[in-house]
Amino acid sequence: MIIEIGYVGHFLLLLGLMNCIILLSPKVLTNSNISQEILFSASKLHFPIILISFLCLITTFVGEDYSLDYVSKNSNSSLPLIYKISAAWAGHEGSMLLWCVVSSFWMFLASMYSTNLHKRLRVNFLAIMGILNLGFLLFVVATSNPFDRNMTIPLDGNDLNPLLQDFGLIVHPPMLYMGYVGLSVVFSFAVACCFEDDFKKEWAQWIRPWVLASWAFLTLGIALGSWWAYYELGWGGWWFWDPVENASFMPWLMATALLHSVIATSERGIFKSWTILLSIFTFSLSLLGTFLVRSGILISVHSFANDPSRGVFILFMLVALIGGGLLSYALNSKKFIDDSDVRLISREGFFLLNNILLVTATFTILLGTMYPLFLDILGLEKISVGVPYYNAVFVPLMIPLILLVGYVPILLSRTSIDSQLVQLFIIFVISIFLSFIFSVQSVLFFVGIFSTVWIIANILFDFYRSSDNSVKIRRRVGMYFAHFGLAIFIIGASVSESNKIEKEFTLEIGESKKVGVFDYRFENLKEFKSANYDAVIASIIVSKDDRFITEINPEKRLYHSSDSPMTEAGINGRLDRDLYVSLGNMVSDNKWSMRIYDKPLIRLIWIGTIFMILGAIFSIRFKQSKIYE
Amino acid sequence: MKKRSARIYYVSFLLVILGFVLYAFVKTFNENLLYYRSPTQLVNGNFPDNYIFRIGGMVEEGSLIRVSGTKKVSFNVTDFNNKVLVKYDGILPDLFREGQGVVIRGYLQNNLFVAEEVLAKHDETYMPPEVKDSLGLTEDGKYKTMESITQ
Numbered sequence: 001m002i003i004e005i006g007y008v009g010h011f012l013l014l015l016g017l018m019n020c021i022i023l024l025s026p027k028v029l030t031n032s033n034i035s036q037e038i039l040f041s042a043s044k045l046h047f048p049i050i051l052i053s054f055l056c057l058i059t060t061f062v063g064e065d066y067s068l069d070y071v072s073k074n075s076n077s078s079l080p081l082i083y084k085i086s087a088a089w090a091g092h093e094g095s096m097l098l099w100c101v102v103s104s105f106w107m108f109l110a111s112m113y114s115t116n117l118h119k120r121l122r123v124n125f126l127a128i129m130g131i132l133n134l135g136f137l138l139f140v141v142a143t144s145n146p147f148d149r150n151m152t153i154p155l156d157g158n159d160l161n162p163l164l165q166d167f168g169l170i171v172h173p174p175m176l177y178m179g180y181v182g183l184s185v186v187f188s189f190a191v192a193c194c195f196e197d198d199f200k201k202e203w204a205q206w207i208r209p210w211v212l213a214s215w216a217f218l219t220l221g222i223a224l225g226s227w228w229a230y231y232e233l234g235w236g237g238w239w240f241w242d243p244v245e246n247a248s249f250m251p252w253l254m255a256t257a258l259l260h261s262v263i264a265t266s267e268r269g270i271f272k273s274w275t276i277l278l279s280i281f282t283f284s285l286s287l288l289g290t291f292l293v294r295s296g297i298l299i300s301v302h303s304f305a306n307d308p309s310r311g312v313f314i315l316f317m318l319v320a321l322i323g324g325g326l327l328s329y330a331l332n333s334k335k336f337i338d339d340s341d342v343r344l345i346s347r348e349g350f351f352l353l354n355n356i357l358l359v360t361a362t363f364t365i366l367l368g369t370m371y372p373l374f375l376d377i378l379g380l381e382k383i384s385v386g387v388p389y390y391n392a393v394f395v396p397l398m399i400p401l402i403l404l405v406g407y408v409p410i411l412l413s414r415t416s417i418d419s420q421l422v423q424l425f426i427i428f429v430i431s432i433f434l435s436f437i438f439s440v441q442s443v444l445f446f447v448g449i450f451s452t453v454w455i456i457a458n459i460l461f462d463f464y465r466s467s468d469n470s471v472k473i474r475r476r477v478g479m480y481f482a483h484f485g486l487a488i489f490i491i492g493a494s495v496s497e498s499n500k501i502e503k504e505f506t507l508e509i510g511e512s513k514k515v516g517v518f519d520y521r522f523e524n525l526k527e528f529k530s531a532n533y534d535a536v537i538a539s540i541i542v543s544k545d546d547r548f549i550t551e552i553n554p555e556k557r558l559y560h561s562s563d564s565p566m567t568e569a570g571i572n573g574r575l576d577r578d579l580y581v582s583l584g585n586m587v588s589d590n591k592w593s594m595r596i597y598d599k600p601l602i603r604l605i606w607i608g609t610i611f612m613i614l615g616a617i618f619s620i621r622f623k624q625s626k627i628y629e
Numbered sequence: 630m631k632k633r634s635a636r637i638y639y640v641s642f643l644l645v646i647l648g649f650v651l652y653a654f655v656k657t658f659n660e661n662l663l664y665y666r667s668p669t670q671l672v673n674g675n676f677p678d679n680y681i682f683r684i685g686g687m688v689e690e691g692s693l694i695r696v697s698g699t700k701k702v703s704f705n706v707t708d709f710n711n712k713v714l715v716k717y718d719g720i721l722p723d724l725f726r727e728g729q730g731v732v733i734r735g736y737l738q739n740n741l742f743v744a745e746e747v748l749a750k751h752d753e754t755y756m757p758p759e760v761k762d763s764l765g766l767t768e769d770g771k772y773k774t775m776e777s778i779t780q
Contacts, residue, residue: 234723367658382665384683389661393654504719506700564724584700584720593700593720 006068009056010147013097016049016104017141020134027127036123040111043126046133047101047108054101057146058088067153070094070146076159076561078532086170087160092294092310093146095173099290100136102177106185107133110210117206124195128188135317143310159561162533168228172221176248179218180286183255185210187283190276191325194332204266204275209620211262215255216616222248223609234567234582236502236597238605241390246369247289250362254282257358259616264351271351273336278355280329284322285362291318292369350404350411357401364393399447402490405483406454409462412476427457438495448494455487482615485608492604501598509590516598518579519543523551525590533559533566538592540570540581554581554594578602663734672711676737684713684742685732693727706731706742717744724749 023042026035057070061084066072074091075084089098107129114122140146163169189207193199225248230238239245258278265275291314342348368385375381410420431450438449459480466472501516512521523539535557542549554570569582577600584593664682666674671684689712692705703716704727715733725731725747735744 364654384663384665385658386661386663389657392657392661504700506698564726567723587695587700588698591698595720 005056005059005063006065006147006149009053009060010145012049012053012056013137013141013145013147016046016053016100017134017137019046019049020130020137023130024127024134026123036119039123039126039130043107043111043130046130047104050097050101050104050137054088054097057094057097058085061085061088064157066155066157067149068146069148069150072150072154072157074160075157076532077156078560079160079165080531082170083160083165086164088146089173090160090164090169091146093140093144093148095177096136096140096144096294097146098174099177099181100133100140102174102181103133103136103184106181110185110188117203121192121196121203124192125189128191129184132184132188132321135321139310139313139317143313159532159559162557162559162562162564162566163232166228166232168224168232172224172228175217175224176221179214179216179221179255180248180251180290182210182214182217183251183279183283183286186214186258186279187325190279191328193276194328197335199265199272199276199336201266201269204262204269204272207279208262208266211255211259212616212620215252215259216613216620218248218252218255219609219613219616222252223606223613227606230602231569231571234569234595236569236580236582236595236599238496238602241368241387243369244289244293246365247292250365250369251282251285251289253358253362253365254278254285257355257362258282260351260354264348268340268348270338270340270342270348272338273333274355276336277329277333278359280322280325284318284325285366287314287318287321291315292373345411347411350408353404354401357397357404361394361397364397365390368393395444399451402451402455402486405486406451406458408479408483409458413462413465415465423458423461427453430457438499442498444494445498448491448498451494452487452491455483455490459484478615478617478619480615481618482612485611485613485615487608488604488611489608492601492606492608496599496602496605499600500602502595503597504584504593504595506584506587506591506593513596515596517544518549518598520552520581520596522592522594525592528555532561533557535568536583538570538581538583538594542572542579550579552579552581554583556583556585573603575603576600665732668706668708668711668713671713671737671742678738679736681734681736681745683732683734684715685730686712688725688727688729688731690727706733713742714740715742715744717747719744719747721747722749 019042023039023046026032026039060068060071061075062081064071064075064077064084070091070093074094075087079087087094089095107126110129111126114125117125186207189203189210193203222245225245226238229240230236258275261271261275261278264271291311294310294314342352344353368389372383372385375383410423415423428450431446431453434449434453435446438445462476463473463480503513503515505513507513507520507522509522509524512519514520519542521541521543523541526537526539528535528537535555537553537555540552540554542552550572552570552572555568557566557568559566565585567582569580571581572579577598580595580597580599582595584595587593666676666682666684668684668686676682684706686706686708689705689707692703692712694703696702699718700720701716701718702721703714705712706715707713715735717733717735726749729749732748733742733744734746734748735742737743
């Protein structure tokens with residue numbers, strides 16, 4: 001019985017392909033009412049078809065159907081159930097099918113909630129989404145079909161890469177894809193708008209919740225990835241400026257710029273042309289990210305088996321979609337030009353500066369990511385761009401942005417110059433005071449503290465001043481949440497980077513070592529057997545001035561199906577600091593090499609992103625009710 | 630007239646700033662480029678001591694030596710034509726093994742490559758393209774087995 005499910009899934013994939021072609025009928029055949037109705041239904045129907053196909057894939061994993069090549073390569077009978085399920089999107093083929101599911105889901109939503117658009121725009125918009133879905137699905141069927149069958153059926157599967165057997169990795173891809181592909185809604189809408197006579201303010205208003213939602217998912221996806229890297233890879237870093245991370249960070253920066261410019265367009269009708277172009281660029285960078293990750297040209301956890309035909313296919317799709325989008329824009333952009341003046345010290349001026357800084361930052365990252373690839377493809381030189389480049393370029397670009405973010409509440413509440421000076425003075429005093437408390441160690445640290453105080457204090461001043469005006473506060477609460485999250489993130493990143501202690505040494509059982517203010521004693525080592533791995537678990541007793549603080553249990557695992565050991569870091573996470581221990585290897589009897597890190601405030605990095613996401617969610621709710629009232 | 634000269638000052642001021650920023654940018658970019666070399670290029674080339682770059686290849690079978698009781702290790706990295714002795718004082722990544730591909734960042738010191746960072750490939754069937762290239766392998770990554778090469 002189970003065997004047939006693979007066929008059902010495969011059949012549904014092909015059905016989805018057909019459905020996409022039918023969806024495009026009004027564009028291809030006639031633009032009659034009937035064919036438009038077909039388009040609207042097909043765009044909704046696509047989601048259940050692809051979703052069920054994906055559920056079929058999961059079923060084959062749970063049912064251990066190793067007649068499917070993909071299942072036999074990514075699963076194993078001894079794998080816990082939860083990882084059998086998540087293995088469905090852990091490998092290349094399955095994750096591309098997940099991409100299609102997510103894409104069909106966004107098209108479903110777009111179709112459901114676009115009834116308030118006028119018909120021609122809606123038809124064009126959904127047709128473009130249909131083309132995107134068709135392209136993605138074609139890619140899966142032609143080059144990465146998870147339902148491909150094995151010539152001989154193996155008795156058991158290979159196993160899932162142990163690094164991926166983790167909760168973070170179950171949620172990270174779906175969230176990231178929700179963000180990436182959500183931007184396709186924005187892209188399709190922007191391109192569809194190019195074919196209209198004029199760009200109406202209301203359309204920017206219409207697209208804003210979609211931008212916010214995609215942005216929120218993208219933020220969550222990236223934060224989960226960073227969190228996973230932090231506790232799973234055993235190096236204790238949270239961001240490596242690795243090309244694959246950059247691939248997700250670039251669309252995020254662009255989406256952040258878009259998030260702001262779309263407000264200016266929806267409220268004042270300015271930056272129309274720019275907002276459309278930015279929408280196209282943002283999704284283009286998502287696609288570029290996918291190309292980088294999926295084509296296998298990058299060295300990373302994210303690169304799967306290298307198959308040149310896939311790279312060529314994605315490259316072709318990239319050129320067709322981005323080229324098509326940009327061409328539509330270029331041919332029609334004249335219609336949207338507006339020459340309204342923008343004063344620098346105003347909301348619109350700030351949006352402009354925000355956009356300039358974010359787009360510049362994106363291009364510096366793009367350069368660092370793509371330049372080595374170009375040189376390599378041309379066969380000139382093999383190089384990589386070091387982390388210091390990114391820090392040296394990115395951080396200075398963000399400092400003016402942070403100053404702007406902090407100034408926003410002052411700008412909005414139109415306070416007088418005198419009270420602005422008083423405010424600035426108070427903030428300076430608080431920052432210096434805080435720097436003393438934490439005993440300042442570097443410029444980075446002071447910049448971090450100052451930025452955070454600057455943003456938060458200004459927000460609080462505005463709350464205090466407009467406490468009698470609840471409408472005003474409600475309007476700004478989403479923005480303030482997001483900006484507050486940014487401030488929390490900044491302090492987490494700057495303090496943990498400048499005040500971290502990282503030590504690598506060898507320790508014998510019974511021996512202890514002082515790192516920072518804490519003593520770490522290597523108490524003992526226990527063996528542990530699980531269903532699909534064996535492990536040794538160390539017990540590290542942490543104390544301060546002979547007072548017991550905590551026990552940390554880093555692990556070293558050996559998965560049955562793999563020859564390589566796996567390090568599971570032991571983390572004692574508290575709001576004020578993380579104590580992080582990871583085991584190296586046994587260097588002699590009872591003696592192990594290990595890493596001990598002390599990372600103050602590092603948790604604030606992820607807590608900050610939670611606030612940012614909440615901010616986006618609050619903004620969505622408020623605006624939507626306004627539109628549909 | 631006055632307005633115009635003010636504008637000239639303004640624009641030239643901006644250009645100077647922009648030029649300075651661009652200069653700093655290009656300088657930072659160039660300073661942080663890490664070159665990649667294979668053991669053969671390393672043996673044939675002339676590299677100044679303490680110049681940081683990356684090398685890659687296979688960890689030679691049987692060459693890994695751990696200094697007992699410390700985290701110091703040494704091993705040979707080979708592209709099957711030439712090899713380089715690498716020494717490292719640190720914790721090797723989980724996937725580091727003899728007969729597997731590695732990429733190492735470090736510098737030369739008396740014909741010895743001192744590693745600052747050792748990267749091993751992330752899963753067992755994957756090899757960094759750079760390593761594959763230096764080994765002269767076919768596109769699909771089907772490389773000659775260690776035995777057939779070392780014999």
